[in-house]
Amino acid sequence: PDTCLIVPQSINEIFHSSGKKKKDADLPYTIIRVARGRFSVSYRGKSLGVYDTVEEASDVYLKEKRDYIKQKVESMENELPDKVKEALLSWWFYLWKLHLIWTNRVIEKSITFYFL
Numbered sequence: 001p002d003t004c005l006i007v008p009q010s011i012n013e014i015f016h017s018s019g020k021k022k023k024d025a026d027l028p029y030t031i032i033r034v035a036r037g038r039f040s041v042s043y044r045g046k047s048l049g050v051y052d053t054v055e056e057a058s059d060v061y062l063k064e065k066r067d068y069i070k071q072k073v074e075s076m077e078n079e080l081p082d083k084v085k086e087a088l089l090s091w092w093f094y095l096w097k098l099h100l101i102w103t104n105r106v107i108e109k110s111i112t113f114y115f116l
Contacts (some may be wrong), residue, residue: 005084008076014069015091031057044068 024032027039034040034050041048041057043064051057073080073088080088 005087007084008079011072011076011080011084011088014065014072027054028058028061030061 027033030043031039031041031054038050038052039054039057040050041061043061046064048057048060048064051060069088069091073085077085
């Protein structure tokens, strides 16, 4: 179908979380509450800092994820069809637009890629 793209497993893994979030379930997946009402954010096992608001932490997370996707696309330039590259590079923009609408939660819409 027109909406289905076949991608390598390493690309597919970018869009899957490691499971259910147990702590601070009301917050975006990679953000947790820390001391004094601040918010810690991480991506791919790396701390991205502590911020005063969920929105600030989400901004940092989205930028980090966007940069990782861009790096991944560049490193696999010759292996990925143009349609896949276009979908990957536009995905972060779609998430960013949703982020601007949210008040206190980021919910990643499920995008399924099937890997080779």
